Amino acid sequence: PLLHELAALLQKSGIPAKVTHDIRLDSWEKYALMAANSALFCLFDGPAGKVRRQKNYRQVVAETVGEVIAMAKVQGVIIPPAYKEDYLRLFDSLPDDTVTSLYRDLKDGKKVEDTETEIILGRMVDLGKKAGLSVPCFEKAYEMAQSIGKRNWGSHGMKHT
Template identity: 25%
Template sequence: MRTLIVGAGAIGGFFGSRLIAAGRDVTFLARENRAESLRRDGLRIAGRLPAGGPDAVETFSGIRAISVGDHDSFDLVLLAVKSYALHGVIDDIAPFIGPETTILPLLNGLKHIDTLAERYGQEAVVGGLCVASSQLLGDGTVRLLLPGTSMTYGELDGSVGERIRAVDETLRVPNRDGAEYTAKLSEHILADMWVKWVFLASGGAVTTLMGGPVGRVAATPTGPETARAIVEECAAVAAASGYPLSERVVDAAIERVTEQGSRFTTSMYRDLEEGRPIEVESVIGDLVDRGSALGVPTPLLGACYARLCVYANALP
């Protein structure tokens, strides 16, 4: 499949490199300066690479990179942007979407599914999620911070037909370079997305609302019970939405945000600390809205949402 990756940052750049290494037909859609840099200097991936250790750098040359205003046709469009950037790119990708194009978003939360379906039709969109700890450095290098990267995708109705099998064949590539990348076709992608959302939202809410890593929260008199209550609010919204989480999953989410001595933080907390934009609406706000619509009380999530909105509204 001819694949367009929208966004050549920490997520799009890394997953794109895995596909390029396997000989897949990949093009990046990026801002003009990033696209020019990719064409000129190639795509550089650092960390967790073959012999050479964690500081090794692999460079992929001959990168195809285009910008807004170009026109071409693609079989698969992989959206790898932050959720707050979706409204900025949803029209930009129109010239690349044909009647047979599949759109696979790797955004957090679920709100983007409806947004994309409204613009391009429900039939064009499949579900997806990814797990990757990576960052885009100032020189354009993508650094993989932790092992265990993965991408999961599937039809929203759980069917397994010719289209999603073609997507799977494209994304499931040999893992021969030590990057520990896996791709998985799921028959219950919406449930999978809810699980990730609960983990993401609960961790983000605990660390941003209480202002520190999990271990510091857990060391306070009421920190553990507050963290547990945040997880329970998230899980209650999921259950009321038709996607109840198993007891094992809920317990794992609680353990993650109540562990004594843990240095665990979240990308949302780090973005907050460093003055960067945050995914407040897709990760926290949408959960609060869904809870309200379903009659599920979310007082702690609501407090977190208010705190993050104050922060976001003050950004330049």
């Protein structure tokens, strides 16, 4: 009851607030969206429009989000079966120039270690190793992020000596 009261107070003040009944599920669904998008933009080295122009993009999109869904299950969180189709529809509807902050930071020349690469992509790779679960899309995306970061670091005047 206290959480609902707090949420109502925040909403009344103009601050979006929602009480969840399963924070682990909500967190994994949010991570699935953010991580899969970041992985896809790194895998294809471009925004949503470039990803969608690739012949096999829907298969790769499904595999990428599927890796997060499988990892959530290993962690004891069951993401509803409809999530994958919902995610595919959402990805199909993104504006062509959509990118994540991770991809934008890499393209803008930030050092890899100054981006979310480890938190978003590296986390999935590490979780996969620890769980014995194959996450090839995330492994490749993590490698691509490193490559994109190295290629662009300093190209925008951000390199420090």
